[in-house]
Amino acid sequence: MMIDIEKLIAQQNLLQKLEYLIDKDYSMAIDVLRLDKIHLIASGNKLFKLAIPLQKATDKNATTIITKGGIYSNHLIATAYMCNKKGLQSIGIIKAHHTIKLTSTLKDCENLGMKFVFMQPSDFNNPEKIQECISNYNNNFWIDMGGYSEEGAEGCKKILTITHHNPYTHIITAVGTGTTLAGLSLSASKHQKIIGISSMKNNTSLLLEINKLLQNKIYAPFEIIHDFHFNGFAKPSPLLITFMNDLYKKHTIPTDIVYTAKLFYAVNQLIKSKFFSTNHKLLIIHTGGLQGNRSLPKGTLLF
Ligand SMILES: *Cc1c(COP(=O)(O)O)cnc(C)c1O
Secondary structure, eight states, rough: OOOOOOOOOHHSSOEEESOOOOOTSSOOOEEEEEEETTSSSOOHHHHHHHHHHHHHHHHHTTTTTEEEEOTTTTHHHHHHHHHHTTTTTEEEEEHHHHHHHHOOOHHHHHTTTOEEEEOOHHTTHHHHHHHHHHHTTTTTEEEOGGGOOOHHHHHHHHHHSSSTTTOSSEEEESSSHHHHHHHHHHHHHHTOOEEEOOOTTOOHHHHHHHHHHHHTOOOEEEEEEETTOTTTTTOOOHHHHHHHHHHHHHHHHOOTTHHOOOOOHHHHHHHTTTTTTTTOEEEEEOOOOOOGGGOTTTTTSSS
16 A cells, blocks of 8 residues: 555645744744644654655565664654555664663554664664675665655655745754755745754764755755754753743644754744844744654653
């Protein structure tokens, strides 16, 4: 069975209009594209990112998809979900010590048919070890961590077709590998600017990686802001948790601790620091990822 993203999208109104984010004194036109509403577990942007790579895999008669990720990875769960729908075997290489208790994310992956290979961090980051692991599987197709790929960016071009995007001056997204940002930049109009909020600490190679996805193509200008990583994937900060609960109370927008909370927090700070002018019109892409909040102790969040 094919995943019909169009059908999932058509089922609901994904555009939410706000007049302010947290503080009414800082009002401006802010629309949120709620990709988190598309699917409960398979994260918003990941469905767009994986669509074309998985098509390519089946075109090449691959039967096993291999990828890698962490123990709360949105990418792994989306891969498991889409492979399950398409009748493909999925293998997840997991960065962990050999004896871990499966997280809720990994349990969901397992229920969707994913099989795991656990690797110590040093092996997980060693391309030779990964290659060795891949070669154990016949008819395999490799997908990079986080779904980083030109095809992934190509698939993300579909995101802006959900809404009439021309009136927006800025389109703002969370950034991990930058694949989603690349897709937005490739599909936005030239008068628009894409702002990416990097969720990782010191991601110095990010610009280079994004430029690899964009080379020889026509794209809208973009800017990456590195000031809102909150120490990367480390322990969540109380400041961020408070912000997430505030945002939820004000607009019933749930966010995830790794990507979208930092995104909204950043936009709020940027508005306050007059980074935008009042005649600007913002489109925030809510990329989903809510399942990852299961890493938090129960009761931390209001949602
Ligand atoms: C994976 C993910 C991102 C990052 O997307 P990239 O294309 O890797 O930059 C952003 N938000 C959420 C919720 C994600 O799961």
